[in-house]
Amino acid sequence: MFKFFIRFLSNFFLLAGIFIAHIWVNNVLPYPFDHINIIFAFLFLFLLMEKIEQTLWYALIFGLWLELFVSSSFGVTLISLYFCLLTTVWLLTYFLTNRSFYIVTLAAAASMFIYRIYFLGLNSIFNFFIKKNFLYTSRTIADYAYEMALTALFVMVTFLFLSVWLKKLNPKYVGRI
Amino acid sequence: MRKSNVQKATFAVGGIILFLVFFNYLGWLNFAKKSLRQIFIPFIRQSGEFSVKIKDDYEFFQNREQFFNAYRVAQLTLQKRDENEAKLKLLEEENMELKRMLNFKEKNKYEILLTKVIGNNLEGTEKTIIIDRGENEGIKIGDPAVIEEGILIGKVIKTEKDISIVRLLSDNQSKVATTIINREKSLGVVEGGYGLSVRMNFIPRNETVKIGDLVVTSGLEQDTPRGLLIGKVAAIENEAYQPFQQAILTPSADYTRFIYIGIIVLRK
Numbered sequence: 001m002f003k004f005f006i007r008f009l010s011n012f013f014l015l016a017g018i019f020i021a022h023i024w025v026n027n028v029l030p031y032p033f034d035h036i037n038i039i040f041a042f043l044f045l046f047l048l049m050e051k052i053e054q055t056l057w058y059a060l061i062f063g064l065w066l067e068l069f070v071s072s073s074f075g076v077t078l079i080s081l082y083f084c085l086l087t088t089v090w091l092l093t094y095f096l097t098n099r100s101f102y103i104v105t106l107a108a109a110a111s112m113f114i115y116r117i118y119f120l121g122l123n124s125i126f127n128f129f130i131k132k133n134f135l136y137t138s139r140t141i142a143d144y145a146y147e148m149a150l151t152a153l154f155v156m157v158t159f160l161f162l163s164v165w166l167k168k169l170n171p172k173y174v175g176r177i
Numbered sequence: 178m179r180k181s182n183v184q185k186a187t188f189a190v191g192g193i194i195l196f197l198v199f200f201n202y203l204g205w206l207n208f209a210k211k212s213l214r215q216i217f218i219p220f221i222r223q224s225g226e227f228s229v230k231i232k233d234d235y236e237f238f239q240n241r242e243q244f245f246n247a248y249r250v251a252q253l254t255l256q257k258r259d260e261n262e263a264k265l266k267l268l269e270e271e272n273m274e275l276k277r278m279l280n281f282k283e284k285n286k287y288e289i290l291l292t293k294v295i296g297n298n299l300e301g302t303e304k305t306i307i308i309d310r311g312e313n314e315g316i317k318i319g320d321p322a323v324i325e326e327g328i329l330i331g332k333v334i335k336t337e338k339d340i341s342i343v344r345l346l347s348d349n350q351s352k353v354a355t356t357i358i359n360r361e362k363s364l365g366v367v368e369g370g371y372g373l374s375v376r377m378n379f380i381p382r383n384e385t386v387k388i389g390d391l392v393v394t395s396g397l398e399q400d401t402p403r404g405l406l407i408g409k410v411a412a413i414e415n416e417a418y419q420p421f422q423q424a425i426l427t428p429s430a431d432y433t434r435f436i437y438i439g440i441i442v443l444r445k
Contacts, residue, residue, distance in 0.1 A: 020220050027224035027297045028231070035301045053186035060190050064197065068214050069221065069299040069307055071335045071342045075198035077300075082194055086187065139349035139370030143302040 015058060018042050019065055035147040039066070040115065041155045043085060044108050048099070048159070049166065052089055059085050072119075073126040080118035087114050101160055108155035112148040211339055218295055221307065225296030229434045287402055289323065289439035290314060295340065304348035304369065305334065306435065312336045314442075319400045321441045328429045329353065329394055329405040330438060341440070346375050346407065347432045355407060356395040357386055357424070364395055367407055367426065375408065377424040386413050386424055402441065 022038040029036070039062050046055040063078035070077055088111040096107040120136070200206050238244040290310060298305035310316055320333045322343045331351065335342040344351050349370030355377060357363040361384040365377040377392055390410045396403025408426035415422035 019217070023217070023221050023296070023299065024224045026299055026301050027221065028228045034297075037301060052183045056186045056190045060193060063194070065213065065217065066299055068210055068217070071298055071300065071303060071305050071344070074201045075194075078194050078197065082190060089183075137349055137368075137370060140302070142370075143349060147302050 015061055019062065032146040033150065035143065035150050036154050037112070037147055037151045038154075040081075040112060041108070041151050041158065043081075044088065044111055044155055045158060045162070047085065047088055047092060048104065055085060056082070072123055073130050076119060076122045076126055080115055080122050083118050084111060084115035087111075101156055101163075104159050105152050105156040109148050109152035112151050116144045116148070207338060210337070214340065218309075221296035221299075225294060226436070228297075229436060287441045287443060290316065290442050291437060291439055292341075293437055294435045298342055303350070304345045304432065306331075306343050306345065306438075308341050308343060308438065308440070309339075310440070311339045311341050313338050316341050316440050316442060317400075319398075321394075321401050321405060323405060323439045323441060324430055324435065324437075327404070327406055329401075329407050330430050330432060330435070332401075333440065343438070343440075345369065345432045346428065347371075351375075353401070353407070354395045354397040355392050356403075357410065358391045358393060359384070359386060361385065364397075365421075365424070367392065371425075374411070375426050375428055377410075377426055378421060380422045380424060382415060382420065382422050384422075386410060386422065388412065392424070392426055400441075400443065 018039060025036050025038050026034055028034075043055055043059055043062070046058060059081050060078070063081045066077045066081075067074050088107070091110065091114075092107060096103050096110070197206065201210075238247065292308040292310040295307040295309055298307060308322075316333055316336050318333055318336060321329055322331045322333065323329055329346065331343045331345040331348070332353070333341050334344045346353065346367065347369040351367075351369040353367045355365055355367045357365070357377070357380070361381075363380050363384040363386060365380040367375050367377045369375050380386060388410055392407045392410065394401050394403060394405040394407065406429050408428040410424045411427040412425040413422060414425070
């Protein structure tokens with residue numbers, strides 16, 4: 001019981017810490033660095049560590065927290081995050097199986113791209129049935145491109161940094177597992 | 178074994194998401210959402226205030242000369258403003274008198290609701306801000322957001338019971354019907370998404386637009402009164418091969434530093 005409680009608390013503080021980091025990056029960093037999606041980057045890194053079940057539960061909690069402070073209709077962020085992670089798992093299992101830093105960067109960019117595709121699709125559906133507050137312009141795409149590039153770069157830097165300590169991220173250990 | 182665990186998690190999370198979306202549209206999550214929001218609002222507010230403070234600290238002068246020049250310009254502007262204010266008051270009185278004589282009745286009466294900015298929306302690709310008032314105070318989608326009682330900064334795009342989200346004019350999805358205060362009263366649409374500046378598109382090519390002309394809301398949109406200031410014309414692009422001319426505007430407000438803003442709501 002005590003162990004469960006400690007695990008619950010440590011998980012809660014980890015998630016809250018990442019969420020607060022996301023808030024600060026969004027509010028404080030200058031344009032275009034405020035586009036870095038910290039939550040997405042961390043979920044992607046958890047997937048790389050092969051913690052799929054945990055990542056899905058984390059995505060549920062992050063999605064729910066994000067829904068409280070975004071302009072899109074309730075459910076759009078949550079559902080697109082969930083489906084994007086499932087697609088990313090499939091992508092990492094069958095296609096981008098290498099764990100070198102450039103493949104990881106490419107996978108992060110691809111995953112972000114998939115997330116935005118789901119997001120735009122779901123937004124269109126929700127806006128069609130519920131309310132219209134979303135307009136696509138060429139500049140929306142430019143913003144998404146910034147987000148994709150900067151988040152992928154952030155993942156790359158964090159991956160390189162973490163791979164020094166975490167065996168699962170270091171390609172040197174792959175043969176020994 | 179591991180595969181079956183992943184499958185279990187996938188179905189469990191998917192099922193919970195479906196229930197959450199369904200319950201939300203039934204309104205059963207309102208209390209939980211409000212309570213959860215209260216946990217994170219202080220962090221968003223702190224980061225927002227910190228961001229405004231940093232931007233304030235960046236505003237400095239390189240030398241004494243520059244400081245005095247800026248001071249002189251500010252003094253002259255203030256003098257001019259006082260003159261204009263006096264003229265405006267006289268015109269206002271005259272206007273009221275004329276309206277009274279004509280037995281004119283205003284159709285819509287607006288009032289400004291003061292709100293505090295909590296911080297930026299957490300969707301990093303949008304330029305939107307969260308404010309601390311919502312549907313409970315009568316705010317609805319489409320209400321204009323202003324500062325200093327007359328400078329338009331955006332519009333409300335989402336309302337909840339206790340908070341609302343305002344899309345700033347600089348956001349790439351923002352569009353507002355406007356008019357230039359020139360001889361022809363040129364109409365157009367102000368759009369964001371160009372960094373710090375905003376653009377006015379669809380101005381007829383044969384109309385004369387000058388640098389320094391003021392741009393205000395045209396009043397052609399529902400819930401947006403006429404005459405809310407947006408900015409000044411800084412440059413004009415009038416190409417022979419295009420059907421309309423464009424004006425690049427210098428906004429009258431800095432869209433990155435708000436602590437309090439007003440929402441124009443229809444008085445009941």
